[in-house]
Amino acid sequence: IAGITQAPTSQILAAGRRMTLRCTQDMRHNAMYWYRQDLGLGLRLIHYSNTAGTTGKGEVPDGYSVSRANTDDFPLTLASAVPSQTSVYFCASSEGLAGSDTQYFGPGTRLTVL
Amino acid sequence: DAKTTQPTSMDCAEGRAANLPCNHSTISGNEYVYWYRQIHSQGPQYIIHGLKNNETNEMASLIITEDRKSSTLILPHATLRDTAVYYCIVRSPSGSARQLTFGSGTQLTVLP
Numbered sequence: 001i002a003g004i005t006q007a008p009t010s011q012i013l014a015a016g017r018r019m020t021l022r023c024t025q026d027m028r029h030n031a032m033y034w035y036r037q038d039l040g041l042g043l044r045l046i047h048y049s050n051t052a053g054t055t056g057k058g059e060v061p062d063g064y065s066v067s068r069a070n071t072d073d074f075p076l077t078l079a080s081a082v083p084s085q086t087s088v089y090f091c092a093s094s095e096g097l098a099g100s101d102t103q104y105f106g107p108g109t110r111l112t113v114l
Numbered sequence: 115d116a117k118t119t120q121p122t123s124m125d126c127a128e129g130r131a132a133n134l135p136c137n138h139s140t141i142s143g144n145e146y147v148y149w150y151r152q153i154h155s156q157g158p159q160y161i162i163h164g165l166k167n168n169e170t171n172e173m174a175s176l177i178i179t180e181d182r183k184s185s186t187l188i189l190p191h192a193t194l195r196d197t198a199v200y201y202c203i204v205r206s207p208s209g210s211a212r213q214l215t216f217g218s219g220t221q222l223t224v225l226p
Binding site: 004031032033042043044045048049050056058059090092094096101102103104105106107108 | 148155158208215218
């Protein structure tokens with residue numbers, strides 16, 4: 001069982017370019033999350049999804065969009081990247097709904113926007 | 115979610131038990147105590163959680179005081195690979211997705 005996989009591992013991107021970060025889980029979890037982690041600021045929630053077909057905004061959603069077409073995948077898109085989006089991005093999942101609240105994290109994507 | 119207080123840093127000798135304390139004096143009756151860790155440059159890793167009883171799994175033991183105002187995470191035989199930031203999080207159960215809030219945690223350094 002792989003758990004949560006993220007791709008790419010790292011990326012350098014020119015400002016203004018579009019970028020999609022991929023996240024896949026094989027635990028059949030209902031809920032999925034995207035966080036960013038910046039030095040001194042801890043992890044902040046960008047978007048979340050309670051179940052396939054639904055999404056919600058977290059603490060810092062501006063400049064990002066997500067979709068949840070199926071249970072396993074939860075891609076995060078930066079429509080037009082800006083340097084302030086340079087960060088490490090973590091995807092997570094939990095059973096959600098009436099199940100366990102424990103969140104499990106992927107290995108992260110390190111994104112640099114120049 | 116109740117606030118938690120942890121020491122900023124701790125050292126532990128390799129092979130010895132690492133005991134990481136956490137104070138959560140304002141915890142309410144339905145809030146769980148969770149422990150995560152983050153090894154440098156990796157994603158946060160779930161370790162263990164509990165409500166009022168002590169818990170043990172393959173990674174660690176969690177000891178919660180009878181009044182639930184504090185807890186201790188125990189790594190029974192620390193290795194160099196256990197060097198990480200350890201986070202104690204108090205959280206009420208939720209039927210919907212919501213942010214997991216990490217505080218500043220305890221930097222545990224396991225020394226050879």
